[in-house]
Amino acid sequence: MNKRNKANGDQNGQSIEQLTERHLALNTRKIQAETQLETATEQLDKLKAEAREKYGTDDVEELSELLESMKAENEQKRLEYQRSLDRIESDLAEVEQKFAAASQAIDEAGEAST
Numbered sequence: 585m586n587k588r589n590k591a592n593g594d595q596n597g598q599s600i601e602q603l604t605e606r607h608l609a610l611n612t613r614k615i616q617a618e619t620q621l622e623t624a625t626e627q628l629d630k631l632k633a634e635a636r637e638k639y640g641t642d643d644v645e646e647l648s649e650l651l652e653s654m655k656a657e658n659e660q661k662r663l664e665y666q667r668s669l670d671r672i673e674s675d676l677a678e679v680e681q682k683f684a685a686a687s688q689a690i691d692e693a694g695e696a697s698t
Contacts, residue, residue: 632642639650
């Protein structure tokens with residue numbers, strides 16, 4: 585007899601004790617599944633309430649659209665920030681170049697007068 589047949593027995597050959605044991609095991613699994621379902625449902629309800637509070641909806645499609653909109657807005661802000669940094673870096677390089685040219689002119693003027 586293989587493991588499955590041994591665990592389940594054949595339908596006509598199980599004793600009342602085996603049947604009772606099977607019933608208890610199945611009932612335990614049922615209770616566990618119901619508990620998991622209840623926990624998952626409570627968690628889903630909490631997350632939906634949180635989404636409604638933060639984003640005004642708990643509809644998954646609307647939340648997905650909102651997320652895409654937020655991503656696009658963040659990308660635009662990131663691009664603007666990068667452009668600002670590029671401009672600052674360019675301006676700083678220009679100032680450094682002018683300072684270096686002025687320093688060189690001062691040094692040359694100092695050397696010429698000596």
